[in-house]
Amino acid sequence: MIQLSVHFSLEEATASSTATRLSIPNLPSEGQRLNMIEAAHYLEQIRDMLGAPIYVDSWLRVPALNTAIGGAAKSAHMDGWAIDFTCPAFGTPQEIVRRIQDSGLAFDQCIQEGTWVHISFAPEMRQQVLTARFTAGKPTTYSMGV
Numbered sequence: 001m002i003q004l005s006v007h008f009s010l011e012e013a014t015a016s017s018t019a020t021r022l023s024i025p026n027l028p029s030e031g032q033r034l035n036m037i038e039a040a041h042y043l044e045q046i047r048d049m050l051g052a053p054i055y056v057d058s059w060l061r062v063p064a065l066n067t068a069i070g071g072a073a074k075s076a077h078m079d080g081w082a083i084d085f086t087c088p089a090f091g092t093p094q095e096i097v098r099r100i101q102d103s104g105l106a107f108d109q110c111i112q113e114g115t116w117v118h119i120s121f122a123p124e125m126r127q128q129v130l131t132a133r134f135t136a137g138k139p140t141t142y143s144m145g146v
Helices: 010-014 017-021 030-050 063-068 093-103
Strands: 055-058 082-086 109-113 114-120 128-133 139-145
Touching: 010 030, 017 030, 017 063, 030 082, 030 114, 055 114, 093 114, 093 128
Parallel strands: 109 128
Antiparallel strands: 055 082, 082 114, 109 114, 128 139
16 A cells, blocks of 8 residues: 555545546546645644544545546646545534634645535645535535634
């Protein structure tokens, strides 16, 4: 098993039931892999600050997979910078986002997206904290803060 960091493997970072179902190879290029190693470094810091294991729901999405799941056209997942995760032992996604926001950790976006947290370490490092709002039949909307 190839490790991106102490607690995060390439296997978990590329796992996708949608990719498996649609036979989409969700394998990183060298550039994506290097981005994922850097993102894993930051994710290790989040794991330490939360004091509990992090469960990755989605990390790398090759363009075909991103399209298949209806991801944003410029999703940071496609570059290996973004991770959707939960940490039930720490608390709710809202509590996690607040903890990350208060920590001083550098990030690009940290979004409370319903039952999970989306964090991106894209080079812009905007420190943007958002909350996603989901309404059936309508596009997702985002508001500043948690």
